[in-house]
Amino acid sequence: MKFAVIVFPGSNCDSDMYHAIKDELGEEAEFVWHTEDSLDGYDGILLPGGFSYGDYLRSGAIARFSNVTSEVIKAAEAGKPVLGVCNGFQVLLEAGLLPGAMRRNKDLKFICRPANLKVENNETMFTNAYEQGEVISVPIAHGEGNYYCDEKTLEELKQNNQIVFSYHGENPNGSLEDIAGITNKSGNVLGMMPHPERAVDSLLGSADGLKLFQSIVKSWRGSHVVTA
């Protein structure tokens, strides 16, 4: 399986993402610069964390109008797995691929530490290797992760099981309903504030994030049977 790691000016978790795919997951990965206007040939799209365009105006707002983001939207519409982590999540929200928006953390602080997450839905292409209700430890690192959406949208998220990860035990940023990660309606686009790519080896403190990437591969292999 071949992954594209999208790189905007100001992305800073792109190398971590690349390392997670290449060295820990053992799949193919390539960096794709934001000026590129094709994502043909990639099976999965990864939008890493960081501060695209310096977070000017709003986090993710400028990246949303990059060349490559139009291609990310096309890939999402074609049903390819699209994962946005942290700033990547913010870009997906700004691009309208996921509903809602991010506010500043309720205590106005940038938070960088491990967080406990609960797997709220293990029947997605991103979570099928987890147990339903499993609690995992994945680092968070953000100043704007306070998820918000209106009541109608929240109702839809719940009805369609789009809330995939929630903060367990303590809500670090004030996000609505403890939301840490959501998918789109069709389930092939996941945005999450915690960084699974930083939790892929016990040497890093946790390997709980690796199963997320393994889930993507498992689901992809299931629908792309290799013919001998």
Place this chain on the structure above:
Amino acid sequence: MYKVKVFITLRESVLDPQGTAVQQSLHSMTYNEVKDVRIGKYLELAIEKSDRDVDQLVKEMCERLLANTVIEDYRYEIEEVITQ
């Protein structure tokens, strides 16, 4: 030429943690009269005259990029300026 001032604030229904912190600080300075503080953004655009309607253009820019209408409200003022 037009000079356009755009004001963006968080919607009434959205808690503004920065505004709340500033309000608390003002209270601790004994300005207890302050009942609400909303922090926002102010943008100044210089827009050249064209055959496109300036009001429509600014509205589009606000909706598509300048404000995120999920959490933000915007308003703007358009002033025509004579360039020398």
